[in-house]
Amino acid sequence: MNVRQGRFGVRVSGGTDGSSVPDDEWDRFLKESVAGVEGAPEEPSARAREAAGRLHDRPGDTGGRRSTPPPRRRGKGRYVVGLAAALALMVVAFDPWGLVWPSGDGGRAERPLAQESERPTGAPPAGPEGRPTRAEPFRGSPAERWADGTAGITVPAARATGWMDEAQVEKALRRSLDFLAASNLDPGVLRGGHPAKAMALVNPHQRDVQEFLATSLRTPGKEKDPLRLFSRLDPASAQLVGDVVRTRGRITYEEGERGALRVAADVTYVYPVARGTGADDEVVRIIVRRETVMSWDDPAKVVTEPGTLSLVSYLTDMTNTACDRHTGYFVPVFASDRPAAGPVNGVTVDPYDRSGSLAGTTGAGDRGCGTATRS
Numbered sequence: 001m002n003v004r005q006g007r008f009g010v011r012v013s014g015g016t017d018g019s020s021v022p023d024d025e026w027d028r029f030l031k032e033s034v035a036g037v038e039g040a041p042e043e044p045s046a047r048a049r050e051a052a053g054r055l056h057d058r059p060g061d062t063g064g065r066r067s068t069p070p071p072r073r074r075g076k077g078r079y080v081v082g083l084a085a086a087l088a089l090m091v092v093a094f095d096p097w098g099l100v101w102p103s104g105d106g107g108r109a110e111r112p113l114a115q116e117s118e119r120p121t122g123a124p125p126a127g128p129e130g131r132p133t134r135a136e137p138f139r140g141s142p143a144e145r146w147a148d149g150t151a152g153i154t155v156p157a158a159r160a161t162g163w164m165d166e167a168q169v170e171k172a173l174r175r176s177l178d179f180l181a182a183s184n185l186d187p188g189v190l191r192g193g194h195p196a197k198a199m200a201l202v203n204p205h206q207r208d209v210q211e212f213l214a215t216s217l218r219t220p221g222k223e224k225d226p227l228r229l230f231s232r233l234d235p236a237s238a239q240l241v242g243d244v245v246r247t248r249g250r251i252t253y254e255e256g257e258r259g260a261l262r263v264a265a266d267v268t269y270v271y272p273v274a275r276g277t278g279a280d281d282e283v284v285r286i287i288v289r290r291e292t293v294m295s296w297d298d299p300a301k302v303v304t305e306p307g308t309l310s311l312v313s314y315l316t317d318m319t320n321t322a323c324d325r326h327t328g329y330f331v332p333v334f335a336s337d338r339p340a341a342g343p344v345n346g347v348t349v350d351p352y353d354r355s356g357s358l359a360g361t362t363g364a365g366d367r368g369c370g371t372a373t374r375s
Contacts, residue, residue, distance in 0.1 A: 123353035137272030143246040152247030163298040220328030234329040261296040287351035319372040
C-alpha cells in the first residue's frame with residue numbers, strides 16, 4: 001500500500017483537548033472495568049471517548065447511536081463499558097482506513113470516501129480485483145468509492161476576497177462548479193453535443209479563448225482539440241455506460257491579478273464506456289484529470305460581462321483513449337483495438353494518483369502516448 005499511514009491512520013492516544021492518557025492508566029482501566037473493582041473508573045478515559053466519538057461520527061454509519069450518553073451503571077455495567085471500549089479500539093486497529101463496512105444486505109462493502117480536502121500524499125491503494133461490467137462499471141477501481149458528479153468536487157466556504165464580498169464569492173464558486181459540470185458532466189455534451197452552457201460562462205471578450213473554442217469544435221486537430229476543455233463521446237463509436245460519472249477533486253480560490261477572484265479546480269473524472277453499437281459487453285474506463293484556473297475579474301478593471309469567467313489556464317491528462325487521433329471526441333481503446341491504438345513511448349502513469357500537480361509534471365500532450373498502470 002503506497003498511502004502513508006500517517007496521513008490516513010487514526011490517532012488514539014489523546015483526547016480532543018490534546019491531552020494524552022498513559023498506557024499504564026489505560027491498561028488499569030480495562031482490567032478494573034472487566035473485574036468490577038470497587039472504585040474503578042465509571043466511564044471511559046479520554047482515549048476511549050475519542051475512539052467512540054470517532055465511530056459515532058463516521059460517515060455512512062447506519063447503526064443507531066444515542067445522541068446523549070446512557071445512564072451510568074455500577075457492578076457489571078463496568079464490564080460492558082470496558083468491553084465496548086476494547087471493541088472500538090479493535091475496529092480502529094484492524095480497519096484504520098475505513099475500507100470495510102457493513103453493507104445493507106448484511107455483507108461487507110467498501111465505504112464511500114469523504115470529500116477531498118487537500119492534495120493527497122500518494123496514490124489510492126489497490127482495491128478488490130475485478131473487471132468493469134455494465135452492471136458494475138466502476139468495479140475494481142478506486143472510483144468505486146468516489147462520489148457521483150459534482151458531489152465528488154469539494155467547494156470551500158466563501159469569504160470576501162479581492163473585489164468581491166462574501167455573497168459574490170459564493171456565487172462565483174457556484175458558477176465555477178457549473179462550468180465544470182457543463183464541460184464534463186452534461187449528458188448532451190457527453191453524447192457529442194455542443195457545449196453551449198459551458199461556453200456561455202466564458203467571457204466573450206476573451207478573444208483568444210473564443211477563437212480556440214470555435215475552431216476546435218468546428219475543425220478539431222492536434223493543436224486545437226476541444227477535449228482540452230470538454231468531455232465528449234462520438235455516439236456512433238462509444239456510449240456512456242449508465243448515467244453516472246465518478247469524480248474526485250476540489251476547488252480552491254485566492255485573490256488574483258487586479259483584485260480578481262482566482263478560482264482553481266483540480267478534478268479527476270471517470271467515464272465507463274462501451275461500444276456505440278452495443279455489439280459486445282466490454283466496458284473500459286476513460287479517466288480524465290483536469291486542472292482549470294478561472295478568473296472572475298473586476299469589471300471596473302477588466303473588460304468582461306457580468307456572470308462570466310476568464311480562463312487563465314487548462315491542463316488535461318487523459319488515459320484509455322487513443323492519444324494520436326484528434327477527432328474532437330474520446331476514442332476509447334477496447335481490447336481488440338489495442339494493437340492499433342498508436343505508438344507508446346514507455347511512459348507509465350497511474351491515472352488515479354492525485355498527489356502531484358499536472359502543472360509540475362510533463363503534460364500528456366508532451367509525453368505522447370504512454371501506458372496507464374490501471375483503469
